[in-house]
Amino acid sequence: MRLTPGSVPLSAWRAIANGEVATLDPAAMPAIKASADAVGAILAKGEAVYGINTGFGKLASVRIADADLATLQKNIVLSHAAGVGAPMAPATAKLMMALKLASLARGASGVQVATIQLLEAMLARDVVPVVPAQGSVGASGDLAPLSHMTTVLIGVGEAWFQGVRMPAADALAKAGLKPLNLGPKEGLALLNGTQFSTAQALAGLFAIERVFQAALVTGALSTEAAKGSDTPFDPRIHALRGHKGQAEVADALRALMEGSAIRASHAVGDDRVQDPYCLRCQPQVMGAALDVMRQASVTLAIEANGVSDNPLIFPETGEALSGGNFHAEPVAFAADMLAMAICEIGSLSERRIAMLVDPALSRLPAFLTPKPGLNSGFMIPQVTAAALVSENKQRAFPASVDSIPTSANQEDHVSMAAHGARRLSEMADNAAQVIGIEYLAAAQGIDFHAPLASSKPLEAARTLLRAKVPHLEDDRYFAPDMEKSHALIVGGAIAQTVGALPGLQGDLT
Template sequence: MSSSLVLRPGAVTLAQWRAIHAGAGVRLDPTAAAGIARSAETVEAIVARGEPVYGINTGFGKLASVRIEPDDLATLQRNIVLSHAAGVGEPMPVAVARLMLALKLASLAQGASGVRPATIELLEAMLQRDVVPVVPAQGSVGASGDLAPLAHMAAAMIGVGEAFLHGQRLPAAEALARAGLEPLELGAKEGLALLNGTQFSTANALAGLFAIEDVFAAALVAGALSTEAAKGSDTPFDARIHALRGQPGQIVVAEALRTLMAGSAIRESHREGDVRVQDPYCLRCQPQVMGAALDVIRAAARTLATEANGVSDNPLVFSDTGEALSGGNFHAEPVAFAADMLAMAVCEVGSISERRIAMLVDPALSGLPAFLTPMPGLNSGFMIPQVTAAALVSENKQRAYPASVDSIPTSANQEDHVSMAAHGARRLLAMAENAANVVGIELLAAGQGCDFHAPLKSSAALEAARALLREKVPALQDDRYFHPDLLAAAQLVRSRALADAVAIPLPGVELEA
């Protein structure tokens, strides 16, 4: 595991959440300890007074009116974990589950949930010792919190269910023991505090955001390279055009495309005397489409950054007044909307990329050999990679239908409107992977198209991108087994190596700037 970062509850940056998702270790800021202790003491005082407070000495959901006797409070908390651990499906990715643990730690450590220091310490120790609960990915409707997934997380903490230890799947009790940890005995409210919240949905949405940001950066490079391959114009990227409209994402994308193409000999070769008046939209409208996607991605990022630093438990404990107030912060509607926005954005990034691939393989549009092969007919060239890209784009279109507009009543109509944030967030990694493959295919096609313009070269930035590509994938002369080429190109997209190679700052989330 890489070096640790200090988790400051309520003030964690997106860059830090991204580092945790990538495997960074976590240490909780020790200044959180006092608030955690006060919150736990407040719950003890409420229990001592004996007044009914939801989730502390009452049943849950529709059973909130049922009073629980003091001797049964620990059993109540254990029971909610066991009964709610009802998820199904494949486990969520380990990296995302680690992120979920960190999000829960940051939320509980704000001292508004009433959990004891020992509970916080176990969460922190699990992160530090790489004990990650096995969490089935299906079963949350995004309110009342991500109950089933978080119950599986809590179950591992009490030694029930399964957990990964350094990637090895084990019974949870064994994983804890091997890591030198004791299972937790839950105190009043602690089971509910662990279960309530939006951390499953938020972790999945953040993981999707990080992957989409990488795809977006690579798509800018691939789009500029496609413009060169088609001998397209950079005039549509002129700053004056975009200043008149004023859309911020559009302005920065146009600037990035101008910078990527600056100094290109390919562009200069047809600046004068080109009979074409305007390029197809997939080239000409890149700032408008990609800029709009960037604005949406940044808006979603702001929502997720806020959610990741918030407290989405219920009830919430206010130590200054000794109260526990019931509310609805567990309702994940903000996350659902953010996830839907990201789904639409990544769908469009892939869609316009596929249109550029289709343009490049069509000699009537690109002026290049059919399907980008020197000997069309004997060779099929890029015929079927374009079909693959079309299939992936259509799959993303189907997945882009907004999850947030759906709802279904649960808990005997007590929980009668839910967000479906978990569905919206969980699809994002798969959609980002589809888009990464599409952009990877475009990168291959654009690189091949530029090969036909030799000895003319593109800009220094784009030639650096082409050189990196050619280190992984040679130019296509005759048909060969294509699959490894597609894998290599998609890895360049996912790894940000392509974006790094151009040595030009590319627009991204940048909320902390």
């Protein structure tokens, strides 16, 4: 996946997150070299410039002798590699490296061409830094995690090489690479920036896309299982309100149910006037989530193409300007929006599960078992879904409203973007588990309507599940069924099976 700095589309970051190898457009090299030359020219003037020949943070007023500049850059990398906790997923670490590569290649960071080439070679040869995921407050950049990434470039710390964890120096050697000697400004350029938070947020966004697509299908299946109406999906209703996502979700649900014999049976002898909100208000809730996802994706696409280290080098004037592009507030806001969206997607799904297991609402056998009492059926899977939804509610509290002063009050307001972004993948997986339980429950409910069949796409989705999980006649060990259903959600198989939906062609965001 070739990266053209400053104009990389979201689809390229999605491809990299899914395993494509990032390479840099060679046309970026002149700007990179000009930026490095500008740093040399600044040093030749003998002036004190932050990050090049001074200390860092609160120590910015301390002037560093020319003979110590290489040591200065090495020291900042080693001292800032102070992360803790489990390492970030290797696939997300690769995405972070690609984001850093594209940012440095804008030609405003003052790094050597050799530094760019080493990052690119590590990606090509599957050398992935082991990066503890905790320790960033999202300003001044993601210092700790990016420092752990950078230590590997100088042969320190740990890395995976072709999936095997080992000392960084060994990983580089096995890949035929040599550690880097950092030049002036390079250590700071590599560890300053928002690439950790942005990578985590993008990984979360892409996971949420898959869950969203699956939830549309399981929502339609649940509507069928409850013999719900598709009248709430009439386009005239949604045109009067005007929200794009809402109208698109209604179109998709209507298409999913088109041609269903179960749906046709609703119009005959059904005394229910209106369905519960969990069925009737799917376009309003899921559509709002889709609009929020798209808004967040715009912010993240801009951030992914931006330059967020400090100071920034302007070769055309020979200036090094100190600012605050490392402050990750845009990423924090985007992550908070995504957290609320995935929380609501899972919450609505759990309400549909609860509706299906309640015979007073669904008019199906209690807990979706033919022999309630002797069998508990879907009683406890619904409890599990409720537990996961409540966990996501607790995690959805906005991270961006928190701040804590750091670096002796020099960095006195921070974004907490790393916290906000890091939770997203786990929240998406919690929601995927909930959607997986709904998938099982809705398919079970539709089984009770035989010989009536659902629509062609929904029957395809049910057949996909039934190839892995048989109908639940009597109680059995439930966890393996849930694991198989969950795999179909996170792998995107359910969305692929039903095919393209009106208004939701291609990538959602």
